[in-house]
Amino acid sequence: MEEEFKITPEEQEVNKKKITELLMSTNRPGMDRLLDWITNKTDFFRAPASTKYHLNCEGGLALHSLHVYQRLSEKVAQGLITIKPETVIITSLLHDLCKVNFYVKEVKNVKEGTKINQFGKEVANWVEKEVWGIKDNFPVGHGEKSCCYIQNFIRITAEEYAMIRLHMGPDKNVYPDPFSETAKIYPSVVAIYTSDIESAYILEEKQ
Ligand SMILES: [Fe+2]
Ligand SMILES: [Fe+2]
Structure with a gap:
């Protein structure tokens, strides 16, 4: 979403x-x-x-x-x-x-609609976007980690x-x-x- x-x-x-x-x-x-x-x-x-x-x-x-x-x-x-x-x-x-x-900002190529390429063909439009990624330094579980x-x-x-x-x-x-x-x-x-x-x-x- x-x-x-x-x-x-x-x-x-x-x-x-x-x-x-x-x-x-x-x-x-x-x-x-x-x-x-x-x-x-x-x-x-x-x-x-x-x-x-x-x-x-x-x-x-x-x-x-x-x-x-x-x-x-x-x-x-x-x-x-x-x-x-x-x-x-x-x-x-x-x-x-x-x-x-736990969450880190990352730059990723994401699809954003479509575009027409040099051959006149409709292709996916890839753009660089800042998104949230995950860097888990203590992967012991979810509720488990909160309790800890x-x-x-x-x-x-x-x-x-x-x-x-x-x-x-x-x-x-x-x-x-x-x-x-x-x-x-x-x-x-x-x-x-x-x-x-x-x-x-x-x-x-x-x-
Ligand atoms: Fe949760
Ligand atoms: Fe929650």
């Missing part, structure tokens, strides 16, 4: 402030150090949320994290599920922390670990599937999974 959606530097600043305030409001010991790392050692507040799908623009990861926070908070407010407020904040805002220092980064600074509960580790949903190639098994103990893994896909595939698809 061609994305021209942009998040202005001012909007990025507002999102950064919101995320910082929400995370600090949890009073989780070590959160100040985690935030210091996120702010000063990573590109969390500037990174895109994906290379070419949802919110593949600067500041996309922070906005996506806020969308998941909103979706998950709504499920709690509607009475669908009970999750502690600090758990909602920590899991939703940090579920994709694995995406920090977070646990370098703060302690998380078993439920928070489960929600972040399994936020991508069921793994169809594994039996018994850890997602389905864990959902019987912590239904909140289902709530964060649906919040994530609702944000990525419905809310952010429109932008």
Whole structure:
């Protein structure tokens, strides 16, 4: 999908402030150090949320994290599920922390429509374009990596670990599937999974 959606530097600043305030409001010991790392050692507040799908623009990861926070908070407010407020904040805002220092800007030849060549034939029109690529220096997995980064600074509960580790949903190639098994103990893994896909595939698809 061609994305021209942009998040202005001012909007990025507002999102950064919101995320910082929400995370600090949890009073989780070590959160100040985690935030210091996120702010000063990573590109969390500037990174895109994906290379070419949802919110593949600067500041996309922070906005996506806020969308998941909103979706998950709504499920709690509607009475669908009970999750502690600090758990909602920590899991939703940090579920994709694995995406920090992960996306890089690259120049690639991409097809942009067609053109007529010197023989009068219609051929693909290749142009140089700046796109997002991936450089994964720590390829240990998605939710796994988020948990690892977070646990370098703060302690998380078993439920928070489960929600972040399994936020991508069921793994169809594994039996018994850890997602389905864990959902019987912590239904909140289902709530964060649906919040994530609702944000990525419905809310952010429109932008
Ligand atoms: Fe994710
Ligand atoms: Fe996500």
